[in-house]
Amino acid sequence: MRRATILTLRIAIALSLVGSLAIQVLILPTVWRDLSDAPTGWRVASVTIVALWLVCLQVVAICIWRLVSMAADDAVFSARAFRFVNVVIGAISAAAILTAGFATLLVPGQVAPGAVGIIYGAALATGGVALVVVVMKSLLRKAIEMRSELDEVV
Template identity: 50%
Template sequence: MRNGTILLLKVVIALALAGSLIVQVMILPAVWRDLESEVLWGRIVLVSIAALGVLSMQVFAVCVWMLLTRVRHGSIFQTSSFRCVNVIIGTIVAAALLAFSLAALLAPGEIAPGAVALIAGAGLVLAGFALLVVVMKALLRQAIEREVEARTLRDELGEVI
C-alpha cells in the first residue's frame, strides 16, 4: 500500500474521530435534553446506545490506525496484528448488537416500522462486515504462515550454501 493512501486513510480516521468527539460533547447532551419528556429509563437507554455506538466506532478507528501504521512500517505480517483485528471484530459485533437493541427498543413505540427495519438492516450489514473481517483475519493468518515458511526456507538455504 502506498504511503499516500495510508496518509489519506489516517486523515479520514482523524476527521471521523474529531467528529465523534463533537457528537459525544455536544450532540449526545442535546439528545438527552430533547428527550426530556420521555421516561427516564428510555432516555438513559437511548443515549447509552448512542454513546456506546460512538465509542465502538472510536475503538474501531484506533485499531485501524494501528494496523495502517504496521503496514507503513512493514510489520503487518506478525501475529501481534491479530490483537487489533480481534478488537475490530468485537467492535463491529458490538455495534451490530447495539443496532439490533435499538430496533427492538423502538419497535413497540410510535416510530415508523420502516425506520425500525432500516435500523435492524444496519445491524445485519454490520454483522456481515464482522464476518468479512473474520475472513480477512484468516487471510492474514495464511499470509503470516507463508511468510514464516519462506523465512525458514531462506534460513535453511543460507545454511546449506
Template identity: 40%
Template structure:
C-alpha cells in the same frame, strides 16, 4: 444540570465507543502496513479487537432498534430498515473475519518463507 442516563443515551455512548475502538485498530493496522510489520502476530490483536468492536456496535444497534420499535408501531418500515442496518454491520464483522483468516495464511506463508530462506542460507 446533568442529563439523566436513559437507555437510549447509554446505548448511544456504547455505540460511539465501539466505533472509536474499531477506528483506532484500523489506524494501528495501517501504521503496521506502512512499517511492513502487518504480517506478524501483533496484527491479530488489533484485528480481533476490531471484530469485537464491530460486533459490539451491531449489538448496540440492535438494542437501539428494539428500544425504538414500540414507538414505530405505526410505521414498521423504520424497524425493518434499522434491523437491516444491524445485519449490514454484522456483515462487516464477517468480512473482517475473512480478512483475518487471509492474514493468518499470509503470516504462516511469511514464516515458512523465512524458515526456507534460513535453511537455504545454511546450505550456502
C-alpha cells in the same frame, strides 16, 4: 503501502475520531435534553446505546490506525496484528448488537415499522462487516504462515 494511501487513511481516521468526539460532547447532551418528555428508562437507554456505538467506532478507528502504522512499517504480517484485528471484530460485533438493541427500543413507540426494519437491517449488515473482518483475519493468518515458510526457504 504507498505513502499517499497511508496519509489518506490517517486523515479519514482522524476526522472520524474528531467527528465522533464532537457528537459525544456537543450533540448527545442536546439529544438528552430533547428527549426530556420521553420516559426516563427509554431516554437513558437510547442515549447510552448511541454513546456506546460511538465508542465502538472510536475503538475500531484506533485499531485501524495501529494496523496502518504496522503496514507502513512492513510489520503487519506478525502475530501482534491479531490483537488489533480481534478488537476490531469485537467492537464491530458490539456495534451490531447495539444497533439491534436500538431498533428493539423503537418497536413499541411511534416509529414507523419500516424505519425499525431498516435499523434491524443495518444491525444485520454491521454483523456482516464483522464476519468480513473474520475472513480477513483468516487471510492474514495464511499470509503470515506463507511468509514464515518463505523465510525458511530463503
